[in-house]
Amino acid sequence: MPRVFITGLGFITSIGNDAAAVSTSLRELRHGMEVYPPFQKPEIPVKVAAPVKDFQIDSNDPEDWTFPARYSIKREILRGMAPHGVFAWCAMQQAVEDARLTQADWSNPHTGLYAASGGSPQLMGYMLQRMHTQGVMRCSPLGIVASIAGTVNFNLVAHFHIKGASCGFSSACASSSHALGYAFDDLVLGRQKRMFVVGAEDGNMDSILPFAGMRALSLQRDPGLASRPFDAARDGFVGTGGGVVLVLETEDEVTRRGVPVYCEVTGWGQASDGHNVAISHPEGCGLQTAIELALRSSGTAPEAIDYINAHATSTPIGDISEVRALKKIFRTPAARPAISSTKALTGHGLSLAGAMESAFCALAIKEGFMPGSAHITRLDPECEGLNILRATLPVQPQVVLNNSSGFGGANVALVFRRAS
Amino acid sequence: MSEVVHSSQGSNRPFPITTKPVAPEDEAAVRESLKRCSPSTFESAIQFRKTGNPEHLPAVVIGVIERFVEPDLRTKLKDADDDLRLIEDLGIDSLTMMEIVILVEDVLQMSINNDELRNLRTVGDVKTFIDCKVRGLPLPKPTKFLPIEQIAATMPVQPPFLFLNEASVSSSGANAKYKISGQEFFLQGHFKDNPVMPASIMLEALGQLAVLFLLEGLLPEPGKAVNPQMIFFTGCEGVRAHRVCKPGDILTLSIKPKRMKIPLATFEGSIRVGQEKAVIAEEITLTFGFMEVPAQPAVANGAVNAGEPGSGEPVQPEAVRAATSA
Numbered sequence: 001m002p003r004v005f006i007t008g009l010g011f012i013t014s015i016g017n018d019a020a021a022v023s024t025s026l027r028e029l030r031h032g033m034e035v036y037p038p039f040q041k042p043e044i045p046v047k048v049a050a051p052v053k054d055f056q057i058d059s060n061d062p063e064d065w066t067f068p069a070r071y072s073i074k075r076e077i078l079r080g081m082a083p084h085g086v087f088a089w090c091a092m093q094q095a096v097e098d099a100r101l102t103q104a105d106w107s108n109p110h111t112g113l114y115a116a117s118g119g120s121p122q123l124m125g126y127m128l129q130r131m132h133t134q135g136v137m138r139c140s141p142l143g144i145v146a147s148i149a150g151t152v153n154f155n156l157v158a159h160f161h162i163k164g165a166s167c168g169f170s171s172a173c174a175s176s177s178h179a180l181g182y183a184f185d186d187l188v189l190g191r192q193k194r195m196f197v198v199g200a201e202d203g204n205m206d207s208i209l210p211f212a213g214m215r216a217l218s219l220q221r222d223p224g225l226a227s228r229p230f231d232a233a234r235d236g237f238v239g240t241g242g243g244v245v246l247v248l249e250t251e252d253e254v255t256r257r258g259v260p261v262y263c264e265v266t267g268w269g270q271a272s273d274g275h276n277v278a279i280s281h282p283e284g285c286g287l288q289t290a291i292e293l294a295l296r297s298s299g300t301a302p303e304a305i306d307y308i309n310a311h312a313t314s315t316p317i318g319d320i321s322e323v324r325a326l327k328k329i330f331r332t333p334a335a336r337p338a339i340s341s342t343k344a345l346t347g348h349g350l351s352l353a354g355a356m357e358s359a360f361c362a363l364a365i366k367e368g369f370m371p372g373s374a375h376i377t378r379l380d381p382e383c384e385g386l387n388i389l390r391a392t393l394p395v396q397p398q399v400v401l402n403n404s405s406g407f408g409g410a411n412v413a414l415v416f417r418r419a420s
Numbered sequence: 421m422s423e424v425v426h427s428s429q430g431s432n433r434p435f436p437i438t439t440k441p442v443a444p445e446d447e448a449a450v451r452e453s454l455k456r457c458s459p460s461t462f463e464s465a466i467q468f469r470k471t472g473n474p475e476h477l478p479a480v481v482i483g484v485i486e487r488f489v490e491p492d493l494r495t496k497l498k499d500a501d502d503d504l505r506l507i508e509d510l511g512i513d514s515l516t517m518m519e520i521v522i523l524v525e526d527v528l529q530m531s532i533n534n535d536e537l538r539n540l541r542t543v544g545d546v547k548t549f550i551d552c553k554v555r556g557l558p559l560p561k562p563t564k565f566l567p568i569e570q571i572a573a574t575m576p577v578q579p580p581f582l583f584l585n586e587a588s589v590s591s592s593g594a595n596a597k598y599k600i601s602g603q604e605f606f607l608q609g610h611f612k613d614n615p616v617m618p619a620s621i622m623l624e625a626l627g628q629l630a631v632l633f634l635l636e637g638l639l640p641e642p643g644k645a646v647n648p649q650m651i652f653f654t655g656c657e658g659v660r661a662h663r664v665c666k667p668g669d670i671l672t673l674s675i676k677p678k679r680m681k682i683p684l685a686t687f688e689g690s691i692r693v694g695q696e697k698a699v700i701a702e703e704i705t706l707t708f709g710f711m712e713v714p715a716q717p718a719v720a721n722g723a724v725n726a727g728e729p730g731s732g733e734p735v736q737p738e739a740v741r742a743a744t745s746a
């Protein structure tokens with residue numbers, strides 16, 4: 001069975017727009033939240049979000065957008081993109097440079113791309129409003145490809161001339177973990193030699209605020225307190241956007257190209273709660289199964305796991321479900337992995353979350369640290385018995401688990417190992 | 421810009437000038453829609469909305485096209501002749517064409533359907549099209565591009581006496597290019613150790629383009645095809661040569677019909693090299709006759725049947741592809 005390695009990463013996130021900045025934020029527990037200007041209206045109870053910095057892409061007109069000068073995107077490409085398409089594009093540029101890939105390496109039938117995003121509610125809303133007021137034939141010709149879920153794979157596959165497998169994954173907050181899992185499978189099965197995995201979200205008013213209706217968002221006004229997974233006083237998640245790209249390659253390709261790797265991807269598992277459309281199972285039973293399957297598929301004992309990047313989004317119900325699932329698996333005194341939720345720093349990236357946090361795990365393994373779980377003043381008593389990491393540990397984890405859970409009770413667990 | 425519209429179809433009819441005010445909110449909407457276009461585009465659009473005078477349309481249309489063309493190609497539009505091709509020369513794809521149409525519709529308050537768009541290949545096509553739409557005139561036939569092979573197959577004149585390398589024919593005129601290769605047999609003696617293209621040959625080249633127009637362009641009478649064996653030169657007037665043309669020069673030839681009634685067809689013609697005037701002919705007159713047998717539509721105009729079931733090879737797309745690679 002071919003082994004699979006991560007050879008490149010690209011980051012446009014609320015805590016940094018390149019690997020170096022992200023690494024610093026993770027180590028020093030610097031968060032990306034702010035009192036978000038578009039929310040500062042009396043009728044909006046949510047005040048805090050974690051937007052990406054240095055990108056002005058709020059307008060409905062892509063020609064108004066500005067982004068850092070190192071990226072150049074032509075008008076004819078921008079017109080078919082959502083805001084998060086720009087994030088993904090920039091992260092893709094970083095990832096191919098980081099993995100030292102040339103276009104000949106990636107534009108061939110052996111290289112594919114799997115992506116996940118929730119689409120662009122803002123551009124979809126704008127297009128429909130234009131259709132209703134201006135007439136059907138006045139919709140932007142590329143309004144659909146810019147706004148529906150799948151916009152990220154449409155754009156990156158076309159513009160980077162990807163010729164292998166491509167598709168989008170839609171399991172809400174588990175989406176990009178699914179994308180990574182299935183990319184791994186395609187490499188293991190010999191269908192592809194190299195896969196790009198992309199997660200991205202707009203992270204703006206229209207993609208975040210609808211979660212207020214289901215009372216999932218934190219109403220905290222203090223950016224330093226709004227996202228605090230595992231804290232007894234947590235009151236919901238903080239929305240974020242961005243784009244993250246991982247490059248996965250088979251061992252043969254890594255050897256052929258002679259490039260360094262971040263870590264190995266050793267296996268994954270998934271299972272569903274079969275319980276509620278939006279609420280996770282109170283005992284975390286789907287997530288528990290997903291973790292068990294991931295450990296089994298990668299031949300890993302619970303005791304071998306050093307660090308867990310938890311899904312924990314800072315909602316009262318969701319964090320507890322995950323805590324209960326973890327307690328059932330990591331029961332013995334020898335199995336006490338360090339656990340943290342980096343969503344305390346980034347906010348919750350929805351479809352972006354799985355890819356973003358997998359990339360954090362890859363950084364942590366390569367650079368030798370385990371990021372702490374920030375903003376905990378009083379640990380939720382339910383967490384007793386688990387090793388919730390309160391500060392960053394400058395210790396290299398050997399084996400890492402990353403959890404993700406999405407609507408419908410979809411759960412994905414991924415296992416990464418230090419490359420030997 | 422205004423001389424262009426004079427040449428387009430139907431513009432001889434004077435336009436009645438009546439002015440109606442444009443509401444401030446409409447003006448603001450036009451300004452917003454055209455915010456990425458030149459100020460003169462906006463001015464022309466407002467003038468058109470006030471007067472309905474189609475003379476303002478070319479400036480609006482060119483301004484909108486310019487806004488959607490990549491910045492490094494915009495200079496081409498500055499001295500554009502009507503033959504500038506949207507796809508090949510300006511890099512406008514079908515989706516960008518849609519964006520152009522939507523903005524034009526928005527600003528000029530008109531609607532354009534997809535079928536009408538398919539035939540627009542050049543800047544001139546677009547201007548003529550919008551002009552016809554606004555005036556309520558029937559739409560002209562699209563511009564045909566002819567590579568050398570097709571020109572040679574159509575023309576009674578043949579090499580080494582054929583002086584057209586590539587040509588385009590629309591209902592309003594024809595344009596062509598000819599590169600003086602230096603291998604032309606007559607240059608050996610014209611002049612001694614100093615090859616100069618004879619003015620008479622340049623006039624001949626314009627005459628040949630007029631012949632091509634008669635054979636490929638608008639039929640002088642519907643249902644009748646011009647007989648290639650019956651076209652001859654009868655006279656010319658107002659001929660002036662402005663520039664010495666030598667091997668390596670690329671002649672840009674252009675003719676437009678002025679009068680056409682069997683057996684005479686009169687054209688005005690000009691030759692440029694780059695932006696420099698080379699030859700002007702105020703009038704070139706040919707005599708022509710019709711074929712005895714009524715024209716077979718498929719032969720007289722291959723494009724008519726293109727794409728219809730059972731019509732075999734689509735003639736026009738083939739021709740266009742060849743023209744592009746020429």
